[in-house]
Amino acid sequence: MTDLRRAAPRTSRIAVALGVVVALFLLAPLAVVLPVAFSADSFLVFPPQQWSTRWFTEVLADPAWLEAIGLSARIAAGATVLATVAGTAAAFALRRVRRGRRALRTLMLAPLVVPQLVLALGLYLAVDDLGGRAGLGTLLVGQAVLATPVVYLAVAAGLAGVDPALTRAARSLGHTWPSALLRVELPLVVRSVVGSAVLAFGLCFDESVLAYYLSPPGRETLPTRIWLDAGQSASPAIAAVSSLVIGLAVVLLGVSVLVTTRRKRVR
Amino acid sequence: MHSSRRQFLTRVSLAAGGALLVPSVLAACGSDTDSSATPSAAPSGVDAKWPELKSRQVVVAGFGGETYDVRQKLEFDPFTKLSGARVTQAAWDYGKFTEMVAKPDPEWDMIDFDGYSIAALIEGKTPPGKLADWVRRCDLVDAAYRDYAAGSYAYSVVLGWSTKLGATPTGWADFFDTKKFPGKRAFPKSIYAGTAEIALLADGVPKDKIYPLDLDRAIAKLNTIKKDIIFYDSYAQGQQYMAQGSASMIATANSRLIQLKDSGKPIDWTYQDAILYPWGGFALTQQAPNADAANALIDYLSTPEAQAAVAKSLYLGPTVSAALDLLEPNVLAKQPSAPENVAKQLSVDVPSLAKQDGEYVEKFFAWVGK
Amino acid sequence: MGRQVTEGGRWLLLPPLALLLIGLIGPLVAVLAAGIAAEGPVGMVTEPFRSELFLGAAVRTLWLSALVAVFTVVIGVVYAVALVAAPRWLAGLLFGVLFLTFWVSLLVRTFGWVLMLQPAGALDVLVGGEGLGLYQTTPGLVPAMVHIMLPYVVLPVYADLRGLDAAQLRAARSLGGGEWLTLRSVVLPAIRPGVVAGAVIVFVLSLGFYVTPAFLGGPGGQVVSIVIGAQFGRLQNLGGAAAMGVLLLVATLGLYLLADRFLGIGRSWSAAVERD
Numbered sequence: 001m002t003d004l005r006r007a008a009p010r011t012s013r014i015a016v017a018l019g020v021v022v023a024l025f026l027l028a029p030l031a032v033v034l035p036v037a038f039s040a041d042s043f044l045v046f047p048p049q050q051w052s053t054r055w056f057t058e059v060l061a062d063p064a065w066l067e068a069i070g071l072s073a074r075i076a077a078g079a080t081v082l083a084t085v086a087g088t089a090a091a092f093a094l095r096r097v098r099r100g101r102r103a104l105r106t107l108m109l110a111p112l113v114v115p116q117l118v119l120a121l122g123l124y125l126a127v128d129d130l131g132g133r134a135g136l137g138t139l140l141v142g143q144a145v146l147a148t149p150v151v152y153l154a155v156a157a158g159l160a161g162v163d164p165a166l167t168r169a170a171r172s173l174g175h176t177w178p179s180a181l182l183r184v185e186l187p188l189v190v191r192s193v194v195g196s197a198v199l200a201f202g203l204c205f206d207e208s209v210l211a212y213y214l215s216p217p218g219r220e221t222l223p224t225r226i227w228l229d230a231g232q233s234a235s236p237a238i239a240a241v242s243s244l245v246i247g248l249a250v251v252l253l254g255v256s257v258l259v260t261t262r263r264k265r266v267r
Numbered sequence: 268m269h270s271s272r273r274q275f276l277t278r279v280s281l282a283a284g285g286a287l288l289v290p291s292v293l294a295a296c297g298s299d300t301d302s303s304a305t306p307s308a309a310p311s312g313v314d315a316k317w318p319e320l321k322s323r324q325v326v327v328a329g330f331g332g333e334t335y336d337v338r339q340k341l342e343f344d345p346f347t348k349l350s351g352a353r354v355t356q357a358a359w360d361y362g363k364f365t366e367m368v369a370k371p372d373p374e375w376d377m378i379d380f381d382g383y384s385i386a387a388l389i390e391g392k393t394p395p396g397k398l399a400d401w402v403r404r405c406d407l408v409d410a411a412y413r414d415y416a417a418g419s420y421a422y423s424v425v426l427g428w429s430t431k432l433g434a435t436p437t438g439w440a441d442f443f444d445t446k447k448f449p450g451k452r453a454f455p456k457s458i459y460a461g462t463a464e465i466a467l468l469a470d471g472v473p474k475d476k477i478y479p480l481d482l483d484r485a486i487a488k489l490n491t492i493k494k495d496i497i498f499y500d501s502y503a504q505g506q507q508y509m510a511q512g513s514a515s516m517i518a519t520a521n522s523r524l525i526q527l528k529d530s531g532k533p534i535d536w537t538y539q540d541a542i543l544y545p546w547g548g549f550a551l552t553q554q555a556p557n558a559d560a561a562n563a564l565i566d567y568l569s570t571p572e573a574q575a576a577v578a579k580s581l582y583l584g585p586t587v588s589a590a591l592d593l594l595e596p597n598v599l600a601k602q603p604s605a606p607e608n609v610a611k612q613l614s615v616d617v618p619s620l621a622k623q624d625g626e627y628v629e630k631f632f633a634w635v636g637k
Numbered sequence: 638m639g640r641q642v643t644e645g646g647r648w649l650l651l652p653p654l655a656l657l658l659i660g661l662i663g664p665l666v667a668v669l670a671a672g673i674a675a676e677g678p679v680g681m682v683t684e685p686f687r688s689e690l691f692l693g694a695a696v697r698t699l700w701l702s703a704l705v706a707v708f709t710v711v712i713g714v715v716y717a718v719a720l721v722a723a724p725r726w727l728a729g730l731l732f733g734v735l736f737l738t739f740w741v742s743l744l745v746r747t748f749g750w751v752l753m754l755q756p757a758g759a760l761d762v763l764v765g766g767e768g769l770g771l772y773q774t775t776p777g778l779v780p781a782m783v784h785i786m787l788p789y790v791v792l793p794v795y796a797d798l799r800g801l802d803a804a805q806l807r808a809a810r811s812l813g814g815g816e817w818l819t820l821r822s823v824v825l826p827a828i829r830p831g832v833v834a835g836a837v838i839v840f841v842l843s844l845g846f847y848v849t850p851a852f853l854g855g856p857g858g859q860v861v862s863i864v865i866g867a868q869f870g871r872l873q874n875l876g877g878a879a880a881m882g883v884l885l886l887v888a889t890l891g892l893y894l895l896a897d898r899f900l901g902i903g904r905s906w907s908a909a910v911e912r913d
Contacts, residue, residue, distance in 0.1 A: 003801065003803040003806050003807075004718070004721050004722050004798070004801065004806065004824075005722045006806075006810070007806040007807070007809065007810045007816075007819050007823075008722075008816040008819050008820060008824070009816070010816055011718070011722075011816050011820060012718070012722035013722075015715050015718035015719045015722055016719045016722055016723045016727065018715045018716075018719065019715060019716050019718070019719025019720070019723065019731055020719075020727075020731075022712055022715065022716050022719075022787075023716075023730070023731055023734040023735075025780075025784070026734050026735065026737075026738045026784060026787070027734060027737075027738070028749070028753060029746050029747075029748075029749025029750050029752070029753055029781075029784070030737075030738070030741060030745075030746070030749055031749075032749050032752045032753050032759040033745065033748065033749045033752065036752065041510075041530075042333070042530050043506060043507060043510035043527070043530060043532065044507050044510065044511070044752075045507075045510050045511050046511065046752055046758060046759045046762060047759075047762060082656060083656075085652050086652045086653040086655075086656040086657075087653065089649045089650070089651070089652045089653055090649070090650070090652075090653035092645075092649050093645075093646050093649035093650045093653070096645055096646030096649065097646040097647075097650070098646075104650075106894065106897055107657065108653065108657075109897075110657075110661065110890065110893070111657075111661055113838075113841050113842065113845075113889050113890065113893040114661070114665070114845070114886065114889065114890065115844065115845025115846075115847070115862055115882075115885055115886065115889055116845065116847060117845065117847045117862045117865055117866055117869075117882070118665070118668060118845065118862075118865070118882040118885055118886050119661070119664060119665075120869075121664075121668055121865070121869055121875075121878055121879065121882050122663075122664025122665050122666075122667050122668040122882075123660070123664045124869075125664065125667035125668060125670075125671050125875065125879065126663045126664045126666075126667035129667055129670070133372070133374075141656075141659060141660040142660055142664075144656060144660060145656060145657060145660035145661050148653065148656065148657070152653075177645040178645065181645065202740065206742045206743060206744075208742075208743060208744050208848055209847050209848060213866075213869070216374070217326055217328075217355055217356070217357035217358075217374065217375070218324070218326065218353075218355030218356075218357070223742060223743075223744050226742070226744045226745070226748070227744055228331070228358055230744070230748050230751070230852065231500040231501050231503075231504060231852075232330070232331035232332050232358065232500075232501045232503050232504070233331065233332050233333070233503050234332055234333065234503040234504065234506040234507040234510065235333065238748065242742075242745040242748060242749070245741060245742045245745050246741050246745065249737055249740035249741045249742075250737065252740055253733060253736055253737050253740060257733070451756050456856050493857075497755070497756060497772060497773055498773060498855070498856050508755070511755065511757055511758060512756075512757035513755045513756040513757045513758060513772075514756070635856045635857065636690055636856060636857055636859075
């Protein structure tokens, strides 16, 4: 924003310079992991003395890692569906209730601040009290709860820009309220719903604390496997997995940048 | 995954007790063609006494890392081929096991346990599950515990150091001398085996007076280097510390240091004054969900062939004397329980440790937590 | 805004309330129940404080969280200003870096910090010298946690900066008081909601944070969530874990509710998301 730059040029320059330093700080841990992934050593040492891609081949060929990825994807997908439905419905509901709106909003945002460990403990105890043993189903529900605020915030924000007059018009033309919602309001916020669902998926895929405590042995999600490997293993395999994760993030970032800039140009 | 030709060769060489082609799974050279340990075929006839196995998996709580990767290939995979039961590894946790050992529907079938830990459980009236009658017993295990401990190994907690130190440490006293030997000391965070013994030896207590342990004296000694200790979460992380140079000395299992040294890392280690654990066991939970397959796995792990294979690849000593005959002289010499090594070490007093176990656990974790 | 649309509100509330009841309220009640069962309703609150371990952890967690919040706010504000003041291409890059780190798995980032901070680790290799002695210490947790919490401050503050009134800026400039006047009278007040919201969120999240202390913290001197985790996992002392959990929960939720009521945090977030 040039206004700020003009109004406070010295501060802006200092801030930008410091900002670059901070950006380097943000990149540092990632920059450390990447070279180690290409190490030929069987032990994890920085910096690597010899280079090889053997760990990537080993990881990609290892059924255990692939299984973990698949499991993470399936649970994250299920959790995302639940979170999207719940969060979207809540956002729509917020427009419609007359009282308790504030309480509802506070409740919907609460999962963001509840300590994840306490939630993990609670899920474990709750299932135990009901006579079962906490497992992947419990994990799915827990992750859905954690992801719901994300969807809710995005859809609520999107709905803020939707004129209630449209719904009134639809109703006066004979639509039932579900029909008005589905045909008139929902299409206007599809971008928020889809965008936040993608974000929710990413969140659930990466969720580590609940997964660590609730994954049964032998059926671990990817973050849990990374966690166990980081503590239990001395080989660069985990650096290879980490690099793949970083690579995925770069790709996702690139895609979203392309999508948003494309749209701007079209307009 | 393993070619049948390799399996055949292995069978032949195992039977002959001759030189096993154990390629360096532990070496750094990234040989992709043979990056696995020699795949063992199941010794013939091992399942002769097994009943019809109904379980499809066995959950073993172990230490993970490279040692267990080797075990997976050497023992667990052949076992799975033979029995149809998949071996699933869980993360080792002492407290978790002692909690679940006597409860119904436990999460694990068995855990890789020290001999004295098993003795402590029996002493405390919550013994591990008793081995089925048809499971092989290990003759090097103390007679009183043979019905509860089998399939496991001997190991030593040894002093390892970085050769970059220049001077060579001669014993545990040097481990506590951070002036003469600068650098961090790597210590296990949740595996307490050997800790008090090491401290007492360093403090000058003679070997025959170590037991029963004076835990408070040990803790006082440990506190003298507390700020120079970095803790490792697992044996493998300890190895990583030494490989990276984060610590200049470490107290850890002999097998892990042998792996490090074999892969060319600048470290060395010694059996001198090491703490020897002459036998252990894969302790069962009392109501293990896959009891039949779990017993079969322990039986498998107690065969002389399996014991010898582990001894060769990992230097975890056999608890079955027949396995010693299958080892070559130079491999035998490096075993923790080889006679000339035993003489240098402090062999733990199992009954005494069993009695003090509760106190040991409590004081150790209290010390770590400070 | 005209007559609100009210039909169907109750039906729409069903899915979210059901999910939260089963997945959030239920578990939290279970924790409360376990705490009461183990120590009794009064004991549940007082027992954990009797434990030296918990007490130490509680104090430690409080000042660590405060430290993290302060650092994150300072660095976050600088970064947000940079985002706004930098030329287009650089701002894009800075944004990219922020989102990249946000999208990379938390575990991977923490693992990278372990490699950096361990003695003779990457930091020591690159910078030379004996190392900062941060590994397995509580202050050593600060850089890694700031790293993770940064977006929570940068985004709201950035939203506030974007909303800066150009006219006000011009006016301040024309008064001739120099940059400091402009900053003090226009910029700082404008970013106050973002800073407050960010600081509270970072503080509350830090109280309950688990992953980073698990990897980088020393076993002696741990934070509350790790102590709870040890009771839960290793020691199987579920009652004790529950009692401590309740206290942690009360602290975090309590702060959140207070902040929401008096500082309007929820609104601030919604605003930040909207501007995005």
